[in-house]
């Protein structure tokens with residue numbers, strides 16, 4: 050196919066960058082520059098002897114999400130529904146839970162009746178200040194931190210309502226691993242002569258209307274007519290890439306959106322000792338230092354995954370993998386009333402996933418604040434039809450912080466560019 054002279058550079062080969070590259074490289078010359086050694090970004094399946102061993106990044110498809118499931122079907126990848134039961138463990142007592150938070154519907158209704166957006170902290174202070182709601186406030190804070198990775202003093206009610214009210218009961222896991230999906234996109238891009246260059250950290254962008262010059266840390270540079278920036282929000286906030294002329298309104302908008310982190314600990318054991326406590330455990334919520342855990346049901350993998358998210362994760366970011374493994378075992382000993390030594394004897398393998406320590410990621414995913422609506426309006430406005438932004442944090446639909454969110458913004462930015470070029 051003869052390609053028009055228009056050249057496009059995409060920074061970042063995560064879900065957003067890859068799907069945009071696939072679309073745009075059908076018609077234009079596209080170069081993708083990626084800091085990491087592999088494509089996929091925050092999607093990172095670990096394989097052992099060719100089989101999925103662990104998901105260090107994204108793991109679930111949270112609902113019947115059209116772009117993600119569409120891609121999986123197109124790629125011929127299999128996925129299955131996560132079943133099982135959720136439990137809350139408090140002071141050694143196990144109770145089956147059917148709602149993350151008691152009186153969930155009533156809570157959503159109250160959030161809906163708030164006329165002006167406010168933070169969750171302000172909402173709790175106004176609506177649930179009394180002592181009788183202490184447990185409810187604690188549960189809401191735990192859920193906001195764990196699920197949304199958010200700080201309750203910053204996260205917006207409207208953002209949470211939009212997500213929570215549309216949350217699906219169904220979660221899916223990809224049998225071949227999430228990476229199989231981004232590998233599928235990578236292969237198509239390359240077939241379409243899109244150049245994907247890994248191990249290349251972009252440090253500077255010089256631009257004028259219709260022209261960009263992009264420089265990498267290794268001294269190499271590339272020129273194009275348009276640039277799509279898909280780096281994680283935390284990287285954009287840190288101004289790791291120097292733009293000349295500067296783009297202060299865009300950096301300020303990025304800083305108005307919340308950026309959360311998580312430490313994910315994936316532990317493989319010789320036996321599923323947790324089945325002594327209950328059959329078909331899917332999720333466990335607890336007061337342990339790493340509070341949230343899940344199994345791989347219905348898969349027969351002897352794996353427990355711990356999730357320490359939001360502000361409580363921050364003090365642990367600097368810890369070594371050995372220290373975090375110890376914290377995980379202490380948490381499990383607490384939940385299952387075992388000794389750490391017993392669990393150590395049963396332990397086969399451990400993967401620690403601490404994305405905040407990776408300079409080209411710096412965290413896990415974004416969350417909305419009361420200032421996000423205006424911030425997104427800025428970030429969705431291309432700079433002189435030359436610089437465009439995409440990526441999970443730019444999404445404003447009902448599945449924020451997900452792979453679907455990233456894919457959706459990648460598709461949207463490609464459509465916008467094609468429209469201006471048509």
Ligand SMILES: Cc1cc2nc3c(=O)[nH]c(=O)nc-3n(C[C@H](O)[C@H](O)[C@H](O)COP(=O)(O)OP(=O)(O)OC[C@H]3O[C@@H](n4cnc5c(N)ncnc54)[C@H](O)[C@@H]3O)c2cc1C
Nearest residue numbers: 061063064065084090091107108109251440441451452455
């Ligand atoms: C631990 C964890 C668990 C998660 N669980 C789920 C889940 O279960 N389900 C779900 O749907 N989502 C989940 N997510 C969120 C999901 O992974 C992300 O929303 C999605 O993958 C983001 O895609 P993206 O393309 O926007 O960004 P990224 O995947 O981060 O891609 C951006 C790319 O830019 C690159 N980059 C950064 N700086 C530079 C630079 N200067 N030069 C060149 N390249 C650069 C990065 O290396 C990265 O590859 C999880 C995320 C984490 C971290």
